[in-house]
Amino acid sequence: DPQLAALSxxxxxxxxxxxxxxxxxxxxxxxxxxxxxxLYNELLENASDDGDKGFIYNQLGEAKLYQ
Known part of the structure; x- marks a missing residue:
């Protein structure tokens, strides 16, 4: 289906x-x-570097903002 492929x-x-x-x-x-x-809390537990942790904290903040 071309429409589904375009959406994907x-x-x-x-x-x-x-x-x-x-x-x-x-x-x-x-x-x-x-x-x-x-999900982000789980990812945070397994994050290996500060850049990854920073991104995850940012996403957690966004999730909390809209809850």
Missing amino acids: HRMKEEINGKGWHRMGKLMLQVGHFNQAEE
């Missing part, structure tokens, strides 16, 4: 990132703030 491509462009970070961004965009918070 558009979503990938708008929601950059990889893996679970992309899922968290999608959750925030569709209004699943509690689930996004849970």
Whole structure:
């Protein structure tokens, strides 16, 4: 289906990132703030560097802002 392919491509462009970070961004965009918070808390426990932790803290702040 060309429309579905176009939608999928558009979503990938708008929601950059990889893996679970992309899922968290999608959750925030569709209004699943509690689930996004849970995901980002889990990612924070496994974050390996300060840059990753900073990004996750920022996303957690966004989730809290809209809850």
